[in-house]
Amino acid sequence: MLGYDGTGFWGSQKQANVRTVQRELECALERLGGRTTSTEFAGRTDRGVHAVGQVARSVDVRPEMPAEAFRNALNRLTPDDLAISSVSRVEAGFHPRYDATWREYRYRLWVGGKQPLMERFAWTRRTELDCEAMARASVLLEGTHNLAAFTGGGEGVPWSARAAARRGTVRTIYHCGVRAVGPWWGILPGPGSGIEIRIVADGFLPQLVRTVTGGLVSVGLREHPPEWFAELLEGADRRSGPVLAPAHGLSLWRVGYDNDVPDPDPNGKQIVSLQPAHTECG
Structure with a gap:
């Protein structure tokens, strides 16, 4: 498992001629193991998006090294804005993206x-x-819905290739909540309050959380009533959807496998009934 400050990265996925999380991780693995190594990630994050619970897989470049020693050695080779929090050895065939049951x-x-x-x-x-x-x-938004109105990257319009895919823009959201949070840093004097939007789902779509956030802010500003979200779900068309919130407020928090369960909601209610893993998670 790894975390990163996304400010200095052009996203998680490796791209030519830019700095990405995947490129930095693979360079560190190559230095540790002495050979070129490829990785797969549980989910893609856009430029500027952070993570505290990203999951990545690679070949075991130092099988003789205990997991904790491997983690410590790898952390000495990664930059300051990328950290490895845990290392586990898994069965052959495990895939961090396709085996995930929720994110x-x-x-x-x-x-x-x-x-x-x-x-x-x-x-x-x-x-x-x-x-x-x-x-x-x-x-x-909780439940199984067509989330096209909240899907970015040109994939939320009726004529997109995504619309013709097996699942299209349909996903199951187990929990979508908004709560007040206190400042989590050394705060300067003055009025203010924090708000956290939390979404747990069986899979995500391009820019989904940022678009949902943009819509919730519009509701919070009283530009639209809460029922507007039901209208957006029914219309299922990105052209009528909300504006996109900036990337830097977003973090990939956790990825669940097998019998993993998310933290309860603020009222202590269990959020998710586990479902079989999907093979087309975004």
Whole structure:
């Protein structure tokens, strides 16, 4: 498992001539094992998106080394904005993307004055948001829905190739919640409050969480009522969907496998009934 500050990366997936998480991880593995190594990730994150629970797989470049020693050695070879939190040896055939049963993303906002210590990790809004209205809108996404109105990258329109795929833009959202959170850094004096949007689903689509966040902020600003989300689900067309929230407030929080379960919701309710893994998770 690995985490990273996405500010300095052009996303997680390796691309030519730019710095990515995958490229830095593979370079560290090559230095540790003395041979070129490829990796697969549980999910793609866009430029500027962070992670605390990303999962990656590679061949075992140092099979004689205990897992903890392997992690420590690899961490000495990775840059400061990329860290390995745990290493496990798995059975042949394990795939971090296709074997996942659920994923969790969290998006954080700060409503108030400028806070330099969190500018890279939360979307700062100066105007007060109606958190209760945002919460009422968020629960409308729970269940199995066509999420085309919240799908970016040109894949949420009726004529897209995604629309013709087996699952298309249909996903099951086990939990979508909005809650107030306290400052998680050294705060400068002045009024303000934090908001966290948490989504747990069987799979994600391009820019889904950022688009949902943009819509929830519109509801919080009272530009739309909470019921607008039901209209967007029914219309299933990105052209009528919300604006896109910036990347830097978003983190890939956790990926679940087998009998893993997410943390309960704020009321202590278990979130997800585990389903078989899907082979087309985004």
